[in-house]
Amino acid sequence: MSEWRLLVDGEPLQPLTSRAVDYFSGRVVAAPEGKDPPFTVERDRFVTEGAHEDIIVAKHTAEERLLRLDLCFAADFADVLEAQQPGAHENRTRVEVGKRSLTLSFEQDGFRRGTRLSFNRKGELERDRVTFKLTVEPHGRWKLCVDLTPIEGAKPRAPLLRCDSFGAPEPAMPLALQEWLERAPELEAGDDLQHVYQSSLVDLASLRIRPREEDLRWAMPAGGVPWFLTVFGRDSLIASYQALPFQPTLARATLEALAETQATERDDFRDAEPGKILHELRRGKLVGLGLDPHGPYYGTHDATQLFLILLDEYERWSGDAAFVRKLEPNARAALTWIDEQGDLDGDGYLEYESRSAKGLTNHCWKDSDDSIQFADGRPAEGPIATCEIQGYAYDARLRAARLARELWGDDELAADRERKAKKLRDRFNRDFWDDELGYYVLALDGRKHRVDAIASNAGHLLWSGIVPKNRARLIADRLLRDDLFSGWGIRCLSSEMCGYSPLEYHAGTVWPHDSAICAEGMRRYGLREHAGRVCAAVSEAAVAFEHRLPEVFAGFGRDETDIPVPYPDALAPQAWSAGAPLLALRTLLGLDVVGGRLRSRPRVPKQLGQIALRRIPVRGRRRSSR
Numbered sequence: 072m073s074e075w076r077l078l079v080d081g082e083p084l085q086p087l088t089s090r091a092v093d094y095f096s097g098r099v100v101a102a103p104e105g106k107d108p109p110f111t112v113e114r115d116r117f118v119t120e121g122a123h124e125d126i127i128v129a130k131h132t133a134e135e136r137l138l139r140l141d142l143c144f145a146a147d148f149a150d151v152l153e154a155q156q157p158g159a160h161e162n163r164t165r166v167e168v169g170k171r172s173l174t175l176s177f178e179q180d181g182f183r184r185g186t187r188l189s190f191n192r193k194g195e196l197e198r199d200r201v202t203f204k205l206t207v208e209p210h211g212r213w214k215l216c217v218d219l220t221p222i223e224g225a226k227p228r229a230p231l232l233r234c235d236s237f238g239a240p241e242p243a244m245p246l247a248l249q250e251w252l253e254r255a256p257e258l259e260a261g262d263d264l265q266h267v268y269q270s271s272l273v274d275l276a277s278l279r280i281r282p283r284e285e286d287l288r289w290a291m292p293a294g295g296v297p298w299f300l301t302v303f304g305r306d307s308l309i310a311s312y313q314a315l316p317f318q319p320t321l322a323r324a325t326l327e328a329l330a331e332t333q334a335t336e337r338d339d340f341r342d343a344e345p346g347k348i349l350h351e352l353r354r355g356k357l358v359g360l361g362l363d364p365h366g367p368y369y370g371t372h373d374a375t376q377l378f379l380i381l382l383d384e385y386e387r388w389s390g391d392a393a394f395v396r397k398l399e400p401n402a403r404a405a406l407t408w409i410d411e412q413g414d415l416d417g418d419g420y421l422e423y424e425s426r427s428a429k430g431l432t433n434h435c436w437k438d439s440d441d442s443i444q445f446a447d448g449r450p451a452e453g454p455i456a457t458c459e460i461q462g463y464a465y466d467a468r469l470r471a472a473r474l475a476r477e478l479w480g481d482d483e484l485a486a487d488r489e490r491k492a493k494k495l496r497d498r499f500n501r502d503f504w505d506d507e508l509g510y511y512v513l514a515l516d517g518r519k520h521r522v523d524a525i526a527s528n529a530g531h532l533l534w535s536g537i538v539p540k541n542r543a544r545l546i547a548d549r550l551l552r553d554d555l556f557s558g559w560g561i562r563c564l565s566s567e568m569c570g571y572s573p574l575e576y577h578a579g580t581v582w583p584h585d586s587a588i589c590a591e592g593m594r595r596y597g598l599r600e601h602a603g604r605v606c607a608a609v610s611e612a613a614v615a616f617e618h619r620l621p622e623v624f625a626g627f628g629r630d631e632t633d634i635p636v637p638y639p640d641a642l643a644p645q646a647w648s649a650g651a652p653l654l655a656l657r658t659l660l661g662l663d664v665v666g667g668r669l670r671s672r673p674r675v676p677k678q679l680g681q682i683a684l685r686r687i688p689v690r691g692r693r694r695s696s697r
């Protein structure tokens with residue numbers, strides 16, 4: 072729907088209150104402008120398979136009232152990518168008017184979409200509105216029920232919830248919230264951390280999507296609301312990793328969905344090669360008409376490594392060996408991609424450069440056009456090998472080696488990947504380390520020049536384990552210097568760089584998932600005080616954002632402002648930001664699975680108080696940590 076407006080007697084109403092009731096429903100109460108309004112209108116809305124809205128007019132005075140209610144609507148079937156752009160979109164919508172229903176549809180070159188509107192009362196239906204003339208008795212109520220049914224091809228998707236469902240006990244839904252929350256571990260902590268934890272779990276629940284409609288048991292996290300409520304590679308993999316000790320079903324669903332969509336052939340328009348894991352999947356108009364490559368698009372140079380990392384981590388926590396064996400062919404294809412297509416020039420490093428005319432410039436997690444830049448602000452030119460992508464490749468090879476040896480019965484593959492991982496580690500620490508900076512460079516550009524910007528990417532190297540022990544403290548100390556550490560988290564680019572701006576998407580902002588990964592990397596090397604400082608900052612930022620971390624926030628220092636400053640248009644909820652407090656909890660409690668057993672080595676900063684986590688799912692059993 073591109074328009075959905077309610078008018079009473081030709082005028083819009085003034086909202087009195089508006090709130091989300093749960094992750095699939097919300098309520099708005101409105102009234103006519105002016106003092107002592109004689110009536111209110113309550114709008115209760117559900118979004119499930121389709122959508123449903125109850126519109127209730129309540130009369131609050133002793134006089135009978137005649138009202139005209141107009142529900143105005145339109146559908147231009149703009150693609151989500153078009154909807155992000157200002158201005159009007161070409162509208163080829165066809166309208167079919169029935170007695171109590173109306174269908175808006177779009178068809179072009181075999182691509183079909185539609186929306187059916189159905190009403191429980193008979194009104195005056197026109198192409199762009201339905202009108203009801205109603206008499207409301209003194210202190211009486213009048214109710215309208217509206218179903219919105221999306222139609223994909225010839226298949227309608229009727230709403231699961233209908234008239235009078237609002238406020239009833241939670242229905243038997245495949246993604247029911249109460250069941251989801253009951254499966255999660257129980258956190259004992261102060262009120263603020265409890266609220267952050269609860270918000271993270273609810274946000275991850277709200278982002279679940281089912282790539283395979285016939286299987287209602289498994290659902291993976293979408294990227295974020297509103298623009299990225301779809302299958303993502305990198306974002307879904309990292310969010311699932313963050314949530315593993317809390318909601319392991321996310322990881323299995325993500326791995327299965329990404330294995331099913333793994334590329335099997337080269338396609339330059341979509342930046343695809345055999346074995347590569349997708350970046351983003353869309354099913355909108357532009358994809359359907361062949362005008363956009365996101366059906367799916369494979370322009371990510373790290374999701375394939377992250378797929379292997381999550382596969383190994385999932386087996387460690389779940390013990391689901393049968394599932395990991397099932398995905399062995401996909402894992403082997405991913406390893407082949409890392410060795411072959413991922414390395415564009417055969418130098419041993421994974422570098423990227425888009426072949427698609429409509430592809431992304433950067434295929435790392437900082438995927439805006441100007442994110443990979445030199446200290447003087449010049450953008451790097453491709454092919455580009457960012458440092459963290461090499462760290463992911465190192466970790467992925469070692470994890471695949473463990474799976475090959477312990478589950479796939481292939482000692483030769485295990486030894487080969489361990490050998491390649493060691494070779495990469497040795498060369499990387501020679502070519503990416505800068506003695507003068509005392510830090511890893513951000514990337515190598517197309518001419519193998521070092522891209523010397525100081526950025527947060529080096530923290531991901533700690534997470535991957537590619538950093539020698541004698542350098543780990545240097546990296547952690549550098550990440551906590553004032554130019555990188557804002558007091559609310561780690562800036563993605565140092566404030567000392569020429570290209571820095573606290574409000575630049577990938578050049579000075581704080582990304583909660585980035586900070587949480589850096590903290591987990593610090594803990595990996597035993598730097599628990601460093602890790603605790605970052606986790607405390609992320610937790611305090613979450614409290615300041617009313618217990619829900621946005622996708623990204625401004626890089627202003629805590630010495631500049633005593634509250635974190637929002638970034639314009641940041642997604643919320645967003646998957647890996649919702650997962651960041653969970654990864655921070657894991658880091659603070661020092662949770663790992665070693666030899667099939669839960670290991671806990673907690674170190675919690677004093678300002679966060681006592682923390683205990685009970686009923687942690689570990690290989691089919693429940694364990695506790697405090």
